[in-house]
Each structure stands twice: as C-alpha cells, then as structure tokens.
Amino acid sequence: MGGGEPRTIIALGLEGSANKLGVGIVKHVYADGVPPSAELRPEVVELANVRDTYNPPPGEGFLPRDVAAHHRETIMPLLKQALAEAGLAPRDLDCICYTKGPGMGAPLQAVALVARTLAQLWDLPLVGVNHCVGHIEMGRAITGADNPIVLYVSGGNTQVIAYSQQTYRIFGETLDSAIGNCLDRFARVLKLPNDPSPGYNIEQYAKRGTKYIELPYTVKGMDVSLGGILTFVERLAKTEPEKHTPEDLCYSLQETMFAMLVEITERAMAHVGSQEVLIVGGVGCNLRLQEMMAQMAAERGGKVFATDMRYCIDNGIMIAQAGALAFARGFATPIEDSWVTQRFRTDQVHVDWRT
Known part of the structure; x- marks a missing residue:
C-alpha cells in the first residue's frame, strides 16, 4: 500500500x-x-x-x-x-x-x-x-470476487453490470418491471405470505413444481422485458386454476425468468472476457438462480459468487x-x-x- x-x-x-x-x-x-x-x-x-x-x-x-x-x-x-x-x-x-x-x-x-x-x-x-x-461493494467484500460481471436482481432493479474506468457500467437491464417486483406481484395473486418474503415463498413453491408451462421469453439484445410474462402467468392463475397448480406456475415462472437473466449475463461475460459472476440483491438469495448461473459459468470455465440473506x-x-x-x-x-x-x-x- x-x-x-x-x-x-x-x-x-x-x-x-x-x-x-x-x-x-x-x-x-x-x-x-x-x-x-x-x-x-x-x-x-x-x-x-x-x-x-x-x-x-x-x-x-x-x-x-x-x-x-x-x-x-x-x-x-x-x-x-x-x-x-x-x-x-x-x-x-x-x-x-x-x-x-x-x-x-x-x-x-x-x-x-x-x-x-x-x-x-x-x-x-x-x-x-x-x-x-x-x-x-458488499458482495465484493464478502465473496472476494475481483472484477466480476454483476447480476443485480432485486425488487426494484434488474441489471447486468461491469466495472470500467471508475464507473459501474450497465450492460443490460429490464425494460419494464424488476424481477423482484414480478415475483412479489405474483405472490400476491397466489395470496402467499409476505413473511419472510414473497420471493422466498415462491421459491419454496417452485421446488415442488413438476410440470414446465411455456411462458413468454423476451430478451431484446442485452435487455429483458418481464411485464408480459407476469401478465401471462397471472392470467393462467386466475382463469385456469384447475389446469395449473400454483407450484407448477411458480416453477415455470422462475425457470423462464432466470433463463433470460443467465442469457444476458453470459453475453456480458463473453464481451468483457470475465470468468466471474457476482449475484447481488434480494433475489440473489434464490438457490435455483445461483444453480443455473453456476452451471453456465462452469461451462465457460468460470465461477459464481453469491451471498446469503444477511447480505x-x-x-x-x-x-x-x-x-x-x-x-x-x-x-x-x-x-x-x-x-x-x-x-x-x-x-x-x-x-x-x-x-
């Protein structure tokens, strides 16, 4: 020093x-x-x-x-x-x-x-x-990630970020709703509790899902659009409750939205030449998101860094x-x-x- x-x-x-x-x-x-x-x-x-x-x-x-x-x-x-x-x-x-x-x-x-x-x-x-x-900065301090691509996913934000020249540059983001907001709103449709959080309760329902339901998948370059998928899955839950269980809807919603995030994160890694992904924000606690991102990173010879609910x-x-x-x-x-x-x-x- x-x-x-x-x-x-x-x-x-x-x-x-x-x-x-x-x-x-x-x-x-x-x-x-x-x-x-x-x-x-x-x-x-x-x-x-x-x-x-x-x-x-x-x-x-x-x-x-x-x-x-x-x-x-x-x-x-x-x-x-x-x-x-x-x-x-x-x-x-x-x-x-x-x-x-x-x-x-x-x-x-x-x-x-x-x-x-x-x-x-x-x-x-x-x-x-x-x-x-x-x-x-908390994610970097806790995990030891050096210069990662950052996936920031929370109730109000969905961004893919990389550091360059003393600025955290936004490579891609949501064009409408943040992913956490989508999960929260769908939890309200299903009348799931807000304790400890709507997203956590959706994650638990998704673990019991067995059938994947095809939902809109909207990636536009480096950006994603999540409003359409939310409207679509809300309609299924309200108009066809006998056809689709809440568990299958939560499972399908997670799988589709997380796949969109993995796609744009991988594209940012390729562009920057980074082998690290740091997941931050409240939705970053989701173990399925961490698992999907880790599989993608491993295929590129990279590594995922994530923290628990404390951070x-x-x-x-x-x-x-x-x-x-x-x-x-x-x-x-x-x-x-x-x-x-x-x-x-x-x-x-x-x-x-x-x-």
Missing part, C-alpha cells in the same frame, strides 16, 4: 429504500495508510448488521407511506441495538452513511432525515450512497461499506445536498476507490 500511517475508518450505515430497514457498522483497517491512487483494499470488519422488515398481510403490497411510518417508528431502537452490538458510542464513529437512492420516496426521506439529524448532533460527516453500488437482502452494512470506501477517498455529502432521489442510476457514481 505504500508505507503510510495506519488508519481505521468506522462507518455507520442506514438503509431504508424499501420495506427493509437496516443499520450496519463496518470498520476498515488500512495497515499502511490509505493509498493515494491505488485501489482500496482494506481489511473489512463487520461490527453490527441489524434489520427489521415491514410485512403487510398476505395478498397485499406495501404503500410508501406505511413503509415510511414503519421506518420512523423502528429506526431509533435499531440504531441503539447496532451500537450496543458493536460496543461503540457515537464519538467512535468516523462518518454516517445513508441511502441516497434509488428506492421509494417516502422511506428514503424518512431515513435520510435521521441520518442528517445524527450527523449534525454528533458532528460527523455525512456520506450519501447509491443503493446499487452498496450491494456490489443479499437490503441491509445497513452494505451502505456503510460503500460509504466508508468513498469517505476514505475524501468524499462527503454537504447537508444542503443531502436530498434523496428515487432515480439514482448505478452508472452515475464515480467509483474512485477502484482503479
């Missing part, structure tokens, strides 16, 4: 872009100081990672105002729990990181307000973080992780610029901690 003075950065991360509220604390250790130009590769120590989820009744989605109310009620107890688990006081922190976007407006605003207030009360720098970049599902420590990297490079968000945005693109972030 270059023989500088040792440095430690302890960052608090607040995540609340959807129905998951997370508070995480991470410590970065730079034994030889922060290098001025080389890629940052600190020792990463997880100090706390706590989360609480707003779950509406089965068959119902969640409204932004209800999610925001949940976050307002829950964030202070969660913050105290995280600090207690880490054994830290506010004076031990170096910065407060929060999700600037993308996400649902009201929940983002609720959490940003708390972050802004704490930064002023505790006299700490504030660091706004892109939610998607948080997922990527795939939205969490606070991923915001702390990305924020700490940016903070080490001298980045901070002025209070007057600490607004949030529902449309914060992955490729709008200057990733100056990588080379």
